[in-house]
Amino acid sequence: MLSPGDRFEGYVVDAVVGRGGTATVYRAHEIRPPERTVALKMLTDRPPRPDDSARLDREFALGRRLAHPHIAAVIAHGPGWLAMEFLAGGPITNLPVRSDRLAAVAQIADALDYLHGQGVVHCDVKPANMLLRASFVDDGAALADFGSARELGEVAPPRTTRVTASLPYSAPELLLGRPVGAATDEYALVCSAVELLTGAPPFTAATTMGLTAAQLASPTPRLSRHIAWLPHAFDSIVAKALAKQPEARYSTCAEPIALITRLLRP
Structure with a gap:
């Protein structure tokens, strides 16, 4: 552990x-x-565990390939550490206005579509990885944490093997250890958008097993039945984005977010 004032690798x-x-x-x-x-x-571990070191190495290698205004830039890297852009505005949940949250999600969707064009799948899209720059109005939001990223079509380790805060946003193919693609991130992005708009992700459960079962087999909840300000069309957009089969989802991340934005525009 380092303390304020400590020097480390030029920082x-x-x-x-x-x-x-x-x-x-x-x-x-x-x-x-x-x-x-x-x-x-x-x-945290010293010496670092090989799996953790490999994850950090991958995060740096992928980050250096990317250049997009809504992706957090990586700066430097060494054994067991990584320096990246500091996003002073904190998590996307710091935005109090619904329209601003949707605008930030749209920026993340654009970043994801760019990412997929580079042959990369983020595999850990969630509100905690959507961060704000110091001035959201001027500089917007950025997607961070590429430690779980994979190449398009690569098989990621099944997410059900460990308890994870990412489970509420995990597509069925990610849970089952099947090849991941752009639709995997789309699923997570729309789960995140639902949470940012309504206060909870689409699927919730008291246990990891229950949440996994819901992601794999439960129909998408019809949120407009319980939230008066949501139009019925919202349910249809979300259901398509969260289809159990990746090929049944939208072709880009930007499309469902644009549809939701138009639908909820005052």
């Missing part, structure tokens, strides 16, 4: 901004010009 630590199961994220700044503020992600 000075300012504060801890997040802790996960395998890593701690610090706000830090470069010692030398351009003296950028960065998010410094460090693996």
Whole structure:
């Protein structure tokens, strides 16, 4: 663990901004010009576990391939650590207005469609990985955390093998360890959009087993029956985006978000 004021690999630590199961994220700044503020992600275990190191290496390698205004930039990398763009606005849930949340999700959808054009699937799209820059009006939102990303068509490890905060957004093919594609991220994006609009993702359950079963087999809930301000057409858009078979979903991430935005426009 590092403390504020500690120096590490050309950075000075300012504060801890997040802790996960395998890593701690610090706000830090470069010692030398351009003296950028960065998010410094460090693996907790010393020495790092091989799987965690491989995940971080993959996150850096994929990040260096990408250049999009709504994807968080990676800056530097070393054994057990990664420096990336610091997104000072925090998570997308900091936006209090529904229309702004939808605008931010639309930016993430554009980033995902770009990502898929580069042959990459994020595989961990969720509100916690949608972050805001210091001025949302000027600079918007950005997609972060590519540690779970895979190549299009690659098989990701079945998500049911461990408890994960990503389960409410996990498409059936990801849960079953089948090849992932653009539709995998679309599923997660629309689950996230539903949560950002209504306060909860489409599928919920008290246990991991119950939530997994719901994602795999339960029909998409008709939310307009319980939320008065949602039009019935919202249910149809969400149901198509969350089809159990990837080929039945929309062809891009931008399409369902654009439809939802038009539908809910005042």
